[in-house]
Structures are given as C-alpha cells and as structure tokens.
Amino acid sequence: MAFKRVNVLQKNGLSDPKSYIAAGDLCDVGEKETNGLWPVTYPTSKGSKTRWVRSLTGFLCNQNEYASLSYPAKGYESATVKSGGCGVCASANAIGALTGKCVPVKVLRDLAVGGGARVSGGTDMKQMVTLICRDYRLKWRQTNSIYELQQHLKQGGVAICNAAGKGMFSTGGHYITALGILGGKICIADSGMYVGKYSSAKRRAAVTVSGDLIFASAATLDADCVGRWPRYYLLSKGG
Secondary structure, eight states, rough: OSSSSSEEEEEEEEEEEEEEETTTTOOEEOOTTTSOOOOEEEEEETEEEEESSSOOOOSSSSSSGTSSSSSTTTTBTOOBBHHHHHHHHHHHHHHHHHHHOOOHHHHHHHHHHHOEEEETTEEEEEEEEHHHHHHEEEEEEEOOOOOHHHHHHHHTTTTEEOOOOSSSOOOOOOEEEEEEEEEEEEEEEOOOOTTHHHHHHHHHHHHHTTTTTTOOOOHHHHHHHTTSSSSSEEEEEEO
C-alpha cells in the first residue's frame, strides 16, 4: 500500500518521469533483484504496470510526516501525531495490510480522540483495535506468545507490537506493525522510522532495513517487547 506518491524507475535504473505510483495504490512488491532494485506492480487505468524502486520508502504510514496534525490529550494539549501518534500510524499500516484500504491518518486520529483511545500516555491500543475492528470489519485477540504471533502471521494475519523501549525499535514505548514472515524473519513496519534510526552497531547487527521495512528475528522482536502486556495485538479479517 502506497501512502504517498512514489516516483519509479525503468528496469535499467533510469527515471521514468511518465510513471508513478499513486497514494492509495495496492501494490505487489517482488523480490529484490541483483541490480538492487525492487520490482513493483501497481494498478493503472490501462491495467497493471511494473516499474522499479530503489527502496520501499513511501509504502507505509510514518508518524514523522504528521508534525502539523494535532493529537491532543490531557496534559499534552500541543501534541501531534508525530510526537505521540505511533499507535495511530501502526493501526493505519495494519488496516492497509489486511484490507487494502489507505485510511487517512486524520480519520484514524479522529477515531482515536473521539473514541477514547487517545490517553495521556499515548494510545490505548486495546481501545484502538476495538474501534478499528468495528469500523473495518476486522477481529483481534491479544497474546504474549511469540510462537502464537508467528503462527498468526503465517496464516495471513498482522499484529501491532507493543515495544517496551529497550533500545532496538525505540528508547521509549512504541507501537510497530508486524506484517508477515519472509525468509524466516518477521517483516515489520516501523511507524516511527527515520533516516539513520538503525545505523548503530547494535541495531545493524540485529535487523535488516529496506526503506520503511524492518526484517528481524522473532527473538529480537520478542526481546524488545518484554515488560509490556500484552506484547502483541493480533488482527485478522472477518470481524
């Protein structure tokens, strides 16, 4: 799912100025090729089209792009989605992965604030997933089991993960979205991704970064969620 316009390349790596992936397009991303480019097939008015991109940046919802979108709570009246809305953006990524809908962040912000999911500490994820499951015909359950999370992902579900701020995915509480399993690693959308976030030696040794996507072992993810309850909100179709 593209959350903003993405410029594309020809297979030889040269720019294709006449083509682009539009925000809201549901795309099929292939395996990275030997030239370092990702093939992406996306819809157009004349049928599907394949072009290439250098990274997968732009295909996920990122809270850092919403510095001007307010996300107020008691004691945090000046807060924005950038400063406290990782739960909103993690929810957008989960909905997009399951339904193909590119739900505007403002819509989910309003849902969180109006539905009681916005709290002083951030986002009450139990309330948030209850709201999005009601509105987008999903269902959810919670678990602390990394094994249950893995089985859920293999069956086509996604999960919002409750990182505890131990230094891998954040240094404070943070919500990220597990999208699936590829090559034995969990594919994660980090709603708080920024350039250089995973450049430290510790993080480079533990995860692989491609655009806004993070690939980590189950052990790495689980270790960063220890201390949170629940660790994982498992979402699937069929609510």
